[in-house]
Amino acid sequence: MESDSVLDDEITTNSRPLLPPGTVGGGEGRSGSDSATVVLVLSTFVAVLGSYVFGSAVGFSSPAQSGILDDLGLSLAEYSLFGSISTIGAMIGAVVSGKIADLFGRRGAMGFAELFNIVGWVSIAFAKNAWWLDSGRLLTGFGVGLLSYVVPVYIAEITPKNLRGAFTAVNQLMICCGHSIVYLVGNIINWRLLALIGTIPCLIQLVGLFFIPESPRWLAKIGKWDRSEKSLVRLRGKNANIYEEAAEIGDYTRSLEQFEDSRMVDLFQRKYAHSLIVGVGLMVLQQFGGVNAISYYASAIFSSAGFSYRVGTTTMVIVQVPMTVVGTLLMDKSGRRPLLLVSATGTCLGCLLIGLSFLLQDLKLWDFSPSLAFGGVLIFSGSFSLGMGGIPWVIMSEIFPINIKGLAGSLVTVVNWFGTWIITYSFNFLAQWSSAGTFLVFASVCGLTVIFIVKLVPETKGRTLEEIQASMILFGTEK
Numbered sequence: 001m002e003s004d005s006v007l008d009d010e011i012t013t014n015s016r017p018l019l020p021p022g023t024v025g026g027g028e029g030r031s032g033s034d035s036a037t038v039v040l041v042l043s044t045f046v047a048v049l050g051s052y053v054f055g056s057a058v059g060f061s062s063p064a065q066s067g068i069l070d071d072l073g074l075s076l077a078e079y080s081l082f083g084s085i086s087t088i089g090a091m092i093g094a095v096v097s098g099k100i101a102d103l104f105g106r107r108g109a110m111g112f113a114e115l116f117n118i119v120g121w122v123s124i125a126f127a128k129n130a131w132w133l134d135s136g137r138l139l140t141g142f143g144v145g146l147l148s149y150v151v152p153v154y155i156a157e158i159t160p161k162n163l164r165g166a167f168t169a170v171n172q173l174m175i176c177c178g179h180s181i182v183y184l185v186g187n188i189i190n191w192r193l194l195a196l197i198g199t200i201p202c203l204i205q206l207v208g209l210f211f212i213p214e215s216p217r218w219l220a221k222i223g224k225w226d227r228s229e230k231s232l233v234r235l236r237g238k239n240a241n242i243y244e245e246a247a248e249i250g251d252y253t254r255s256l257e258q259f260e261d262s263r264m265v266d267l268f269q270r271k272y273a274h275s276l277i278v279g280v281g282l283m284v285l286q287q288f289g290g291v292n293a294i295s296y297y298a299s300a301i302f303s304s305a306g307f308s309y310r311v312g313t314t315t316m317v318i319v320q321v322p323m324t325v326v327g328t329l330l331m332d333k334s335g336r337r338p339l340l341l342v343s344a345t346g347t348c349l350g351c352l353l354i355g356l357s358f359l360l361q362d363l364k365l366w367d368f369s370p371s372l373a374f375g376g377v378l379i380f381s382g383s384f385s386l387g388m389g390g391i392p393w394v395i396m397s398e399i400f401p402i403n404i405k406g407l408a409g410s411l412v413t414v415v416n417w418f419g420t421w422i423i424t425y426s427f428n429f430l431a432q433w434s435s436a437g438t439f440l441v442f443a444s445v446c447g448l449t450v451i452f453i454v455k456l457v458p459e460t461k462g463r464t465l466e467e468i469q470a471s472m473i474l475f476g477t478e479k
Contacts, residue, residue, distance in 0.1 A: 035237075036163055036167075037235060037236060037237045039212070039213065039234045039235055039237075040158065040159065040163075040167075040235050040236075042208075042211070042212060043158055043212040043213065043235065044155055044158075044159070044167050044170060045208075046204075046205055046208035046209060046211075046212050047110065047151050047154050047155055047171075047205075047212075048151060048155070048170050048171055048173075048174040049174070049201045049202075049204055049205035049208065050110055050113065050114070050147040050150075050151045050205055051147070051151050051170075051171045051172070051173075051174035051175045051178065052174045052175070052177060052178040052201050053114070053117055053143070053144065053147065053178065053198070053201050053202055053205070054144045054147050054148060054151075054174075054175050054178060055174065055175035055176060055177060055178025055179035055180075055182070056178035056179065056181070056182040056198055056201070057086060057117070057140045057141070057143075057144050057178075057198070058086075058144070058175075058178075058179055058295075059178065059179035059180070059182040059183045059186075060124075060182055060186070060194065060195070060198065061082065061083040061086075062183060062186070063182065063183055063185075063186025063187050063191070063194070064186060064191035064194060064195075065079060065083075067190060067191035068082070068133070068191055071191075072127070072128075072129065072130065072133070074130055074133075078130050081130075081134060082130065082133050082134055082137055083137075084421070084424060084425065085134050085137050085138050085141065086137045086138065086140060086141030086144070087141060087417055087420055087421040087424065088138065088141065088421070089137070089138040089139065089140070089141025089142040089143075089144075089145060090141040090142065090144050090145035090148070090417045090420075091145060091414055091417045091418060091421070092141075092142055092145060093113070093116075093141065093142040093143065093144065093145020093146040093148075094145040094146075094148065094149060094410055094413035094414040094416070094417050095145075095410055095414055096146075096410070097109065097145060097146045097148075097149035097150060097406075097409065097410050097413055098149065098405065098406030098407050098408070098409045098410035099406055099407075099410065100112060100146065100150075101149065101150045101153065101218075101406055101409075102218075102221075102405075102406035105214050105215070105218055105219075106150055106153060106154035106157065106214065106215045106218055107154070107209045107212065107214050107215075109146055109150040110146075110147065110150055110151065110154070110205065110209060111205075111206055111209050112146065113142075113143040113144075113146035113147045113150070114143065114202045114203075114205055114206045115143075115206075116139045116140070116142050116143035116146075117139070117140050117143035117144070117198075117199075117202045118199050118202045118203065118206075119136075119139050120135075120136040120137065120138070120139030120140035120141075120142075120143065121136065121140060121195050121196065121198040121199045121202070122136070122195075122196075122199065123135055123136030123139065124136035124137065124140075124192075124195040124198075125192045125193075125195035125196045126192070136195075140198075145413065145417060148393075148413055148416070148417075149409045149410065149412075149413040151171050152168050152171045152393045152394060152396065152397040153215075153397045153405065153409060154215055155167050155168045155170070155171065155397070156168050156394070156397035156398055156465065157215040157216070157217045157218065157397075157465070158213070158215055158216070158231075158235050160236070160245075161462055161463055161464045161465075162332060162462060163332060164332070164394075164398070164465075165331035165332040165335075165336065165394055165460075165461060166328055166329065166331045166332045168331075168390075168393070168394040168397060169324075169327060169328040169331045169390045169391070169394055170328055171390060171393060171394075172324055172327075172328075172385075172389045172390025172393065173321075173324045173325060173328050173390070175389075176320050176321055176324045176385060176389070177321060178201075180317045180320060180321055182194065182198075183313075183317060184317065185197070213230075213231040213234045213235060214227065214231055215231070216228040216229075216231040216232045216235070216246075216249060217249055217253070217402055217465070218402075219231060220249050220250060220253040221253055221402050221403075225250070228246070228249065228250075229242070229246055232245065232246055232249075245464075248464060248466050249466070251466075252402075252466040252469075252470075253402065266404065266407075267404060267407055267408055267411065271473045272400075272401075272404060272408070272472075272473070274456070274472050274473075275399045275400055275401075275408065275469075275472045275473075276408065276411075277456060278395065278399060278456055278457055278458070278472075279395070279396050279399060279400065279408060279411075279412045280411065280412055280415050281452055281456065282391075282392035282395060282396070282452075282457070283392055283396075283412055283413075283415045283416040283419065284415060284419060285344075285445060285446075285448065285449040285452060286388055286389075286392050286416070286419075286449075287416060287419025287420055287422075287423055288419060288423065288442075288445045289344075289347055289351070289384075289388070289442055289445045289446045289449060290347075290351055290380070290423070290438075290439065290442030290445070290446075291347075291380075291384055291388070291389070291423075292420050292423045292424050292427075293423050293424075293427040293438075293442070294377060294380060294381065298312065298313050298316060298377065301354070301373065301377065302373070302374070302377070304358075304431070304435060305354075305357055305358065305361065305369065305370045305373035305374070306361070306369070306370040306373075307370040307371070307373055307374045312374055312377065315374075315378060316377065316378065316381050319378050319381055319382045319385070320381050320382070320385045321385075323381075323382040323383075323385035323386050324385040324386070324389065324390070326386060327339060327343075327385065327386040327387055327389075327390060327391075328390075331391075331394070331461075332461060332462075335459050335461040336391050336394065336395060336457070336459060336460055336461060337453060337457055337458075337459045339386060339387035339391060340387045340388065340391050340453045340457065341450060341453055341454070342383070342386065342387060343383050343384060343386045343387030343388040343389075343391070344383075344387070344388055344446055344449040344450045344453060345383070345446075345450055346379055346380070346382065346383025346384075346386070347380050347383045347384050347388060347446045347449075348443050348446035348447050348449075348450065349376075349379055349383075349443075350376045350377065350378075350379035350380025350381075350383060351376065351380060351439045351440070351442040351443035351446055352376070352439075352440070352443040353372055353373070353375055353376030353379065354372075354373050354376035354377060354380070354439040355376075355435075355436045355437070355438070355439030355440040355442075355443060356369075356372060356376075356436075357369040357370070357372035357373035357376060358373070358434075358435040358436035358439065359436035360372070362436060376439075388449070394460075395457065395460060396409065396412050397409075398460050398465055398468050398469075399458075399460070399468060399469065399472050400469065401469045401473070458471070458472065
């Protein structure tokens with residue numbers, strides 16, 4: 001992904017002052033931060049194809065289960081390994097995601113990830129035994145781990161401040177679409193064909209990366225000022241005046257040049273404390289609020305509650321997509337914090353209703369407890385899709401300065417995938433202990449999330465990345 005289309009034939013890599021007002025992007029044109037250009041929309045679309053791959057990889061194991069068990073004669077334990085090993089691959093991908101994105105650029109990292117995804121899907125499609133299945137699943141997990149970091153970061157770095165929230169939230173929308181479509185299509189077609197179809201968005205993204213610009217902020221970070229300006233012109237339009245934005249990127253980037261290459265220990269400096277607490281904290285609360293317990297085991301939850309799992313899971317899919325769309329549309333209008341608060345409150349109510357349903361069932365006090373569980377799952381799924389699903393990734397892509405963004409993003413992404421593994425592995429054991437108790441614990445975590453958002457999470461709507469990051473550092477250094 002080193003080529004930046006036809007614009008990069010002549011590139012100077014020496015640091016130099018950015019062009020003065022009136023000489024960049026047409027000078028007298030519009031601000032450039034008030035509209036979505038064709039290139040910006042295309043770049044976002046190509047990037048979120050990776051999000052679709054993410055969702056389809058996560059959703060593949062559920063519709064493919066019966067076919068794989070029948071065709072390859074796997075035991076339930078072997079299939080459980082196949083389903084969960086992607087999380088291990090994702091954690092490995094997350095560990096190196098920041099470093100790869102910093103070394104090879106955001107486009108390079110996405111292309112690198114898709115190579116692993118393509119090989120992984122092909123390995124699954126033509127698997128003759130469990131070894132090939134697990135290898136393919138591990139490779140797709142690695143690719144998804146990379147994509148889960150670099151896609152929201154790339155989108156946040158190319159979009160103007162007034163559109164950044166909505167555009168970055170499309171990441172979660174496409175994850176949801178990938179998961180839902182694979183789930184529905186997988187109930188109709190053979191699992192091998194489903195795996196082969198999984199390579200199509202990977203290939204489209206791989207080709208599309210050659211036609212979109214690299215992140216101007218990453219280019220500025222590595223000293224390629226000419227390419228950074230050209231990238232901004234392509235993204236904002238030839239008639240846009242990009243001077244103010246380019247100057248802000250340049251000034252902020254040069255202010256960070258005094259720092260040496262960041263190490264993991266540097267993340268724990270006082271000035272980065274607020275950013276790290278918010279980034280890691282949102283991911284921990286997102287995962288331990290029970291989302292993957294419901295996503296991975298929805299059928300079992302409905303069956304245990306005495307409700308039709310087919311009706312329940314189909315309705316879940318129908319609710320998730322429009323609620324994600326609503327969250328995307330409201331992102332830059334209502335702001336991040338209000339959506340997060342409504343979302344976290346809704347997930348708390350959903351878990352409370354599910355837990356109450358199981359409690360009433362255990363006590364044999366109410367015949368309508370299955371309907372209560374159904375309502376709780378729908379409230380949880382809809383509320384989570386509205387905000388808690390996508391906004392933590394949006395905020396993660398906004399709050400870390402570019403000199404530590406790679407390491408910090410990797411840490412946050414690893415925490416997210418590690419939380420996913422803990423919940424998916426332990427949920428069945430927790431449910432055996434007490435289904436009611438498990439969901440009441442999830443409800444308590446969701447309640448803590450509301451407090452966490454009120455006390456610590458900043459509003460980032462309508463602010464440039466440089467403004468957000470400077471304010472977070474200032475907050476962290478105050479006595």
